[in-house]
Amino acid sequence: MKWLKNNNTLIIINPRAGRKRIIEVSERIKKFSNLFDYAVFYDVNEFRNFIRENINNYEIFVAAGGDGTVNSLATELAGNDKTLAVLPVGSGNGFAREMGFRKSIRKLIKDIEYNKTFYTDVLYVNGIPCINVFGLGIDSYVAHDFSNSEKRGFWSYVVALLKIISSIKPVKVKVDIDGKQIEEEVFMFSVTNTRQFGNHAIITPAAAPNDGKLNVVIARPFPKIFLPLFAAKLMTGTLKESKYVSYFETDNPVTIETSETRFHIDGEPVKIDSPITVTIRKNALKVLVTRRNKWMKKKQL
16 A cells, blocks of 8 residues: 655555554554655565665655564665654664654654754664664564564563563673673673663663664673562663673674574564674664754754
């Protein structure tokens, strides 16, 4: 389903993100067809081919969906100097939350009328773009389990998380950061561009999406009695360096070797064989500035 009328802004709709919510959003978007063109896709290859064919026909591309939809659109826009915006209707909405995007179409319109943009960095995992978080362990296992669930949304995610936590076993990783070799058993290993996974779970409080830095967090095995505290610190952004958690920051490539193949990129489950190299490209993606954007200096707004 498409409505193409040569507007300046195109909304890409992913019906699988949020299920009932996205159907409601699709109906609301139709009411603004004088402002937006829109297109619905069920197949990611069809979606990407459409973007490539129409990249020069629009200035602003809006991802209406979850983190996976945002990643797919950002993959095509990175380096093209086209503007990414988000109408967040997924389960986690990590990147959208970090950028201040909200679920209101009217507020999105105001942000577009505000007409400001800024540039974020993009991570590349063996050449695959990642705009938010890449990792393995708790979050990747949840992503793989959650992808098989017929139900979406926050509480379905919580159920998947509790299921993984109750049975998780540490995985061994070998990491090279700035020439320093680290060999650990971990519950979680993440390389991030922003602070959070999604749902306000902040894994790297010091990360910024436009500083040219890779942020690495390693969570070592800890007594499961500490899991409620660990979860509480994630949700309040107060997770800190400890004997169980280590942080690293670098602008150099990070390499990882592990027997585990289950990873996630921006919340989407992927299988990757080692060795894995994560690099960063500074200012690769142009993003719409929202009224809640916390990353631009006040003098720029």
